[in-house]
Amino acid sequence: MTTISASESASRRDGDAAEAQADARGYSSEAASPSAAVRNIVLVGPAGAGKTSVLEALMFEAGALKRLGSIEHGDTVGDHDSISRDLGHSINSTLSHLEAHGVHLNLIDTPGSMDFIGKSIAALSASDLVVIVVDTRTMHDPVLRRIARIAEDHNLPRMVVINKIDQGRDQRPLLANLGELFGPALRPIDLPNDHGHAVVDCFEGASGASDLGNVSSFHQRIIDQVVEVDDALMERYLSDGVLPPKPLHDAFEKALRSGHLVPLAFCSARECTGIKQLLADFITLAPCPTEGNPRPFEFPAGGSEPWRATCDPTLPLVAHAWKVAADPYVGRLATFRIHQGSLQRDAMIRIDGHKRAVRVAHLYRVQGRRLTEVEQLGAGDIGA
Secondary structure: OOOOOHHHHHHHHHHHHHHHHHHHHHOOOOOOOOOHEEEEEEEEEOOOOOOHHHHHHHHHHHHOOOOOOOOOOOOOOOOOOHHHHHOOOOOOOOOHHHHHHEEEEEEEOOOOHHHHHHHHHHEEEOEEEEEEOOOOOOOOOHHHHHHHOOOOOOOOEEEEEEEOHHHHHOOOOHHHHHHHHHHHHHHEEEEEEEEOOOOEEOOOOOOOEOOOOEEHHOOOOOOOOOOOOOOHHHHHHHHHOOOOHHHHHHHHHHHHHHOOOEEEEEEEOOOOOHHHHHHHHHHHHOOOOOOOOEEOOOOOOOOOOEEOOOOOOOOOEEEEEEEEEEEOOEEEEEEEEEEEOOOEOOEEEOOOOOOOOOEEOOEEEOOEEEEEEEEEEEEEEEEE
């Protein structure tokens, strides 16, 4: 069982580096709009890779949880239903959220078994970043390749997180397997260090050692990959040899959105190693709803080009329900993503073009099994 003291120790080791990351990237909590302060992230990947544990560690790190739950004890936010607790793995997608550095993160934990992959696929369209969690034991699982290809086909930015780095296994075979799957777009933004008990930044960091080799070579590769999407920035890099944080950050996001870059991070969710850095990556590097690739909508009648919403709270409401479930306390519960406009409690809305409007009697933020009623949700947000 992972103890809080071990987690706090890992957090202290990681903390200074993570804060320096946010500062170096020029991140400001003063968002241009409420939608710019939202991140919608879905955790996908094979069963047993540790998606639920990564979610738990992120929430603990951000202060959304007072203690770190575990799969073995059946007290995680992600696996809150009795069947998932008995089986020891997720069978449903679960929405949670946290607040950190002025940013609201909606995190969706999904099942990794091929039997329930449909629920994972349904959650993709609610996200702006697909995070694929894997470890050395699950690198050949067919779910890994299938979900990675589906995310690519949906034009969704992808990121890979290698979990369980503290277990002492050689990561090189896994890196080779991932390299075959994602190609040269896969580039580490940090590296395991101290035999998997720490991580070291290789995006801003340009020197030092890691468990996988010299940091400088990994730094050079990711910078080369990022500047390829901006000719002017590449010329500046070739002439000056260094780049300011802001243009580099903008090029990183452009490369991520276009699929030219698939960032790779390392962590141990059970020990909270690398979790603070991962949270900083989500805040400073993940696209917000106004920056992400808008989801295409198709009209039932067909015959027209796909339509894309504009993430603007002043425009007419456009939302889609990506999960409908029966809640024992509130009845039928639809979980949805707002792509355009905003939604207020007691509002009258039309569903699927029906002429007769229905009233939204309750509006919730979701934290696993816990529902908190709210008055309004804005463009880009997720609720129920």
